[in-house]
Amino acid sequence: MEKYSQDFGFYCKKEPLSLVAGKILTALHSSHTANISEIPSNNRFSIGDYVTNDKECEGTEARYSIFRSGNPARITQLGPKIPTASPQLDSNTLLSGILILVKRHSDVESVNPSESNIYDKEDIYIFMDITDTALLRENQEQYNFLRKVLLLILQRKTPVICFNAKDLLRTIVRIYGNWKKVSQCVIFDPRIAAWLLNPSDCNLSFEELVKIHCERVDLKTTYNSSHTQHHITCKRLNILYHLMVKLQHKLQSEELWDLFCTIELPLTTILAVMENNTIQVNEEELKKTSVLLGIHLKELEREAHHAAGEKFRLTSSNELRQVLFEKLNLHLRCKSKLPRTSSCHLPSTAEPTLHQLEDLHPLPRIILQFRQVQKIKSTFVDGLSSYISKGCVSPTWNQTGTVSGRLSAKHPNIQGVSKLSIQFEKKQYVQGKAKEIVTINPRSMFISAKGHTFLAADFSQIELRLLAHFSSDPELLQLFNKMETTDIFTSMASQWKNVEYKNITQADREQAKRVVYSVIYGVGKERLSQCLGTTRAEANAFMEHFLQKYSVSDFTQKVIDQCHRKGLVVSLMGRKRPLPHINSKNYSLRAQAERQAVNFVIQGSAADLCKLAMITISSSITSSSSLTPRIIAQIHDELLFEVEDSQIQEFAALVKHIMESLQHASGVGLKVPLKVTLSCGKSWGCMTEHQVK
């Protein structure tokens, strides 16, 4: 349950918001005051014109005010809007208000952000109440004013500073409807800056950031009890300004500034737009599926109880452990040693273990099926329902949620929706009827809007290609430069399993993929043998053969050496990850850091490229007058769009061209070509490959 939180004196249902229109040292010269003075200054809108508290505000036409910091009495009366409704997990909630600080002087260097002079008397504050956009629309004059102010702030190249900028942008995009107008805006978000400096501690609060990056400012002593809420709010806005200046300097000295400006900053706007885009869900199908899966689960439970000879809760790994190892004693009949849980040293009941046991007794296979169905039902069917509003979902995207630079999604986590469909036999209650096999594909619940089609663009084997680039291994390079028409993992699976290329299933391909990446990132033979379902000796042989054929150890060693020297690793576009344990005396910690180092260089670089792809595609949509596709989701290496039926051909060609050209545009010049596969369809679960002319 998300809770209310307070920041800068403003409350909103989801996240705190504050914004400072300001100027940073390196920014272009542009006079805020001149711009602000363009705001129509009739009596009603003049500075300090109208200030009100909440109650008076109700039902009146006053929705904004402008004042100077030199007049704290007026600040005092700006009461924060505290929503009276109960908290809800509604990512579509609009923010309640915007407070803007317009810095008149940009000579921050000379300003010591201490108690005495954190205020600049010349500074201007603008407060805008945007709780009720409908009202704003009714009152044309005020609506125009709001638009004008926001456009003034966002359409010039002077940077704006905002904590959690995405939330502000989401709101603004919604007010405007037309996101293309603000797509080029420049908003610095201190949270993102801090995350780039150290991706390990993400989601730090404003207070924590100030504590870490502004040694001289102490939030607690900066406020004294005589200050009112809004006095404090204005001070916090000033501190926010200084925090960003500090962070900018740090980013510049760590050579992260480019990454910040060219990747993360434009991405924030894109994510805000994505959060305003909705994905339609097939609700009837969802309900039917839920019932169907419920029946099937009960059936599986019955079978499991029968196989075990007693009733127990299938969802409890403890009870399962008792049945498997204390009652049935399966561990005694199993040749290889069974793994144990890392913490309590108990026998594991995880997937690989159950696979080892599945030939000894019917129960393990039933449990595996049960867990698979249970996961799909609770997470992707019933879980999904709770996020539906008006037949649609709209995930929340977290830009700073990972250490590798990737994005993460929640509510729902669309990146984690099962790709493979499950099949089972529908139990027939009517006698004499033919057996019915039902197929359930969780992704098919997501459907495109009327008159629109989904277009998915995937980078093929992006991490493997990056490995080829970094290692310069001739074998790998040749693999990709040969311009294969066949799928690499499928052909590897076919080679390894001695099965015709055509007969390789999707599951086989996934397994081959997992094995390949596992070996690259330094899997142990224990785990690999489980993954492959073979003995450790065979796994070892496979590993050695693979690593001999593709000699990547020069590269991995280079990464590890560099990490030992510098204590951090760097991705293709300069993203950094500190790994403090790299020089630890503890072997396992050090070894883990070494694996993380290698993994980060590849995974982080792939994340860089995918983000770059989003930005480039988005800006080409912006600059086009005719194209209207919407970015729906990013699944790490896949971009999902919803396109008007008539634009599919044109847009598909554009996307493919942009993504495959990134090998030159990335600024590095990749030694391998990038390959993109396109597919489209009316449902995410049923996409057919799309050839571009």
Added chain:
DNA sequence: AGCTTAAGAATATGG
């Protein structure tokens, strides 16, 4: 007694 919280296990995704 019933309630919350935090951690771990398990399984889905991506590579």
Added chain:
DNA sequence: TCCATATTCTTA
């Protein structure tokens, strides 16, 4: 002793 996510469920 592959990496890094989210979600759900159990357990303490």
